[in-house]
Amino acid sequence: DQQVKQNSPSLSVQEGRISILNCDYTNSMFDYFLWYKKYPAEGPTFLISISSIKDKNEDGRFTVFLNKSAKHLSLHIVPSQPGDSAVYFCAATGGGTGRRALTFGSGTRLQVQP
Amino acid sequence: GAGVSQSPSNKVTEKGKDVELRCDPISGHTALYWYRQSLGQGLEFLIYFQGNSAPDKSGLPSDRFSAERTGGSVSTLTIQRTQQEDSAVYLCASSLDRASSYEQYFGPGTRLTVT
Numbered sequence: 001d002q003q004v005k006q007n008s009p010s011l012s013v014q015e016g017r018i019s020i021l022n023c024d025y026t027n028s029m030f031d032y033f034l035w036y037k038k039y040p041a042e043g044p045t046f047l048i049s050i051s052s053i054k055d056k057n058e059d060g061r062f063t064v065f066l067n068k069s070a071k072h073l074s075l076h077i078v079p080s081q082p083g084d085s086a087v088y089f090c091a092a093t094g095g096g097t098g099r100r101a102l103t104f105g106s107g108t109r110l111q112v113q114p
Numbered sequence: 115g116a117g118v119s120q121s122p123s124n125k126v127t128e129k130g131k132d133v134e135l136r137c138d139p140i141s142g143h144t145a146l147y148w149y150r151q152s153l154g155q156g157l158e159f160l161i162y163f164q165g166n167s168a169p170d171k172s173g174l175p176s177d178r179f180s181a182e183r184t185g186g187s188v189s190t191l192t193i194q195r196t197q198q199e200d201s202a203v204y205l206c207a208s209s210l211d212r213a214s215s216y217e218q219y220f221g222p223g224t225r226l227t228v229t
Binding site (some may be wrong): 011030032036039041042043044045046049059060089093101102103104106 | 218
């Protein structure tokens with residue numbers, strides 16, 4: 001069973017508009033959430049993270065929102081730029097001390113049209 | 115350039131052969147992870163090293179897979195008697211793994227093709 005789900009395999013937006021990528025999780029032990037961007041033939045690149053004690057974290061054009069009661073998080077990119085076109089992965093970790101392996105969603109391919 | 119590096123970038127091997135994949139983590143990162151991404155799949159956790167503790171091998175798919183980390187730095191993932199289903203991109207990541215800082219930084223990956 002998928003503990004982290006990204007239900008939209010792809011998203012297309014116009015340059016300058018907002019991109020909203022969504023992610024749902026089922027494991028209530030998760031307490032830290034991350035977004036990664038991945039270009040073809042490269043490893044995932046860390047973008048932004050959020051601890052479960054917060055509901056929002058902002059870094060430049062990127063904002064992550066966490067709704068714990070709904071077990072939902074989203075990544076907002078404003079304004080979107082053609083260079084943002086990539087596959088975006090949501091990831092989560094948790095369970096107290098010890099291994100902090102990430103559980104990844106299946107990814108959303110974002111295409112920003114010039 | 116102090117990122118995570120992996121070698122080789124590509125490896126083609128015949129079924130039944132052994133392969134070794136190498137990872138150099140970011141200096142000072144105590145935690146090291148191996149993941150793999152098979153075609154059309156998400157990233158799958160394989161093994162975790164943290165400092166001098168015994169590794170967490172709970173993600174390894176079979177006993178043909180093993181890994182070691184020497185001197186708390188470089189890690190080698192070994193796959194014995196490779197099978198076609200082992201074909202995937204193998205990714206290494208390192209992390210500080212301190213409280214509230216669990217970001218993992220990934221290398222470019224090794225694309226393994228078993229023919």
